[in-house]
Amino acid sequence: MLVDFWTYSCINCLRTLPYLRAWADKYRDQGLVIIGVHAPEFAFEKDLDNVRRAVRQLGIHYPVAIDNNFTIWRAFDNHFWPAHYFADAQGRLRYRHFGEGEYEQSERVIQQLLAEAGQKGVDTGIVSAVTEGVGLQSDWLSVRSPETYIGYRPTDNDHERVTTFASRGGKVKDATHTYALPFAFALNDWGLGGDWRVGYDEATLIGHSGRIAFRFKARDLHLVMGPGPDGQPVRFRVRLEGAAPGEDRGGDIDAQGMGIVTEQRLYQLVRQHGAIREMTFEIEFLGPGVQAFAFTFG
Numbered sequence: 001m002l003v004d005f006w007t008y009s010c011i012n013c014l015r016t017l018p019y020l021r022a023w024a025d026k027y028r029d030q031g032l033v034i035i036g037v038h039a040p041e042f043a044f045e046k047d048l049d050n051v052r053r054a055v056r057q058l059g060i061h062y063p064v065a066i067d068n069n070f071t072i073w074r075a076f077d078n079h080f081w082p083a084h085y086f087a088d089a090q091g092r093l094r095y096r097h098f099g100e101g102e103y104e105q106s107e108r109v110i111q112q113l114l115a116e117a118g119q120k121g122v123d124t125g126i127v128s129a130v131t132e133g134v135g136l137q138s139d140w141l142s143v144r145s146p147e148t149y150i151g152y153r154p155t156d157n158d159h160e161r162v163t164t165f166a167s168r169g170g171k172v173k174d175a176t177h178t179y180a181l182p183f184a185f186a187l188n189d190w191g192l193g194g195d196w197r198v199g200y201d202e203a204t205l206i207g208h209s210g211r212i213a214f215r216f217k218a219r220d221l222h223l224v225m226g227p228g229p230d231g232q233p234v235r236f237r238v239r240l241e242g243a244a245p246g247e248d249r250g251g252d253i254d255a256q257g258m259g260i261v262t263e264q265r266l267y268q269l270v271r272q273h274g275a276i277r278e279m280t281f282e283i284e285f286l287g288p289g290v291q292a293f294a295f296t297f298g
Contacts (some may be wrong), residue, residue: 001033001091002110007041008054009224010244011296012100013082015137017058018129021101023064023110026127030119031089032110033131036064039073041081041203042293044226044264054265072088086110089117100138103129133251134222134268138298142276144217145188148295151201164179167191171198176206185215185280190295202291210285217278218297220271221250226264228289234261238269242285248272261290270282 004020006013024034036055046068048294055064058161067073076085079098086095086109095109106127114122131137146161146230152173155163165171167179179192194210203212205228214221227234238245238257245257250268253259261269270281 001035001087003035003037003076003085003087005037005039005067005076005078005085006060006083007039007045007081008051009045009293010041010081011134011222011265011266011298014058014134014266015100015131016084016297017081018131018135019106021059021061022127022129026123027110030114030122031117032114034062035191036060036062037067037072039067039070039078039081040062042224042264047264050264052261065220075152078295086113088113110242134266136220136298139219139276142217142219143297144278145214145221145295145297147297148188148190148214149293150203150212150292150294151199153200161186161188163190165191167193172285174199179214181211183284185213187215187217187270187278188216191285202293205234205285205288205290205292206281208288210290211280211282212292213280214295215280216295216297217276218272219276220268220298221281222266222268222296222298223283224264224266224289224296225261226293227261228291230289232287232289234262234288234292237284237286239284240270242280242282245270261285264291266296 020034021136023290038051043051084097085093088094097106107126111122111124131210144161147164149155152171166182176195176197181191190213192212194208196210197206236259238253240248248270249255249271253269254265
């Protein structure tokens with residue numbers, strides 16, 4: 001058995017799913033059972049309809065347990081998204097892996113445990129998972145920007161990649177405030193523009209228009225966001241270095257940078273082509289109510 005702790009807006013989790021789906025298909029008839037354990041990072045990921053929709057859209061066909069209270073998470077003493085735990089046919093935990101990568105090693109463990117369970121003729125080849133869209137593996141050597149929360153939840157920065165909220169006056173917690181973007185950004189500076197209410201997990205746009213900007217370096221930029229409590233879609237426009245993104249657009253916008261927030265999930269807004277360069281990203285929302293949760297990169 002393989003137990004996968006994940007949550008549907010986590011880019012690291014999304015990039016492991018092509019391998020999990022491939023292993024489920026390849027080894028299902030040989031005795032492998034995969035169980036997903038969905039443990040939410042944000043409150044909207046506790047909504048069963050959101051999780052059901054994500055499971056369907058992501059093509060997950062193995063069982064997914066809902067762990068909104070982190071009961072299973074604590075039983076495993078888990079601390080990571082994603083986390084993979086491998087048990088043998090006697091239920092003993094034999095291997096674990098945290099985060100992305102080392103897929104060949106994980107598949108070798110599956111093959112070994114199936115053989116130990118008495119399965120004959122286990123295919124010892126390694127799957128070639130189809131990775132595209134948000135599932136494309138990160139270009140780690142080019143990433144110089146870390147995951148960053150929009151709310152006032154603390155962001156885990158390391159000494160090499162530190163983000164700075166650059167709007168003057170800092171974040172005003174749990175109150176509507178008018179923010180202004182700075183005139184210039186250093187790498188990993190970011191800020192808000194317009195009337196926003198910053199909560200622990202998210203910032204909610206109160207005004208009829210607002211902006212978020214981030215000076216980043218990575219191939220991919222994603223933003224977790226959703227419509228407001230009324231569920232009304234919100235249109236937006238993305239600019240890179242002040243211009244339409246063109247071929248550097250992400251999968252959720254067109255070449256002119258136009259997109260629409262329709263549901264609570266991760267949106268891919270930038271995928272650079274060619275040499276990866278440092279750029280200033282700006283998103284302008286063309287209506288009130290949108291909620292922004294976190295930037296992630298790849």
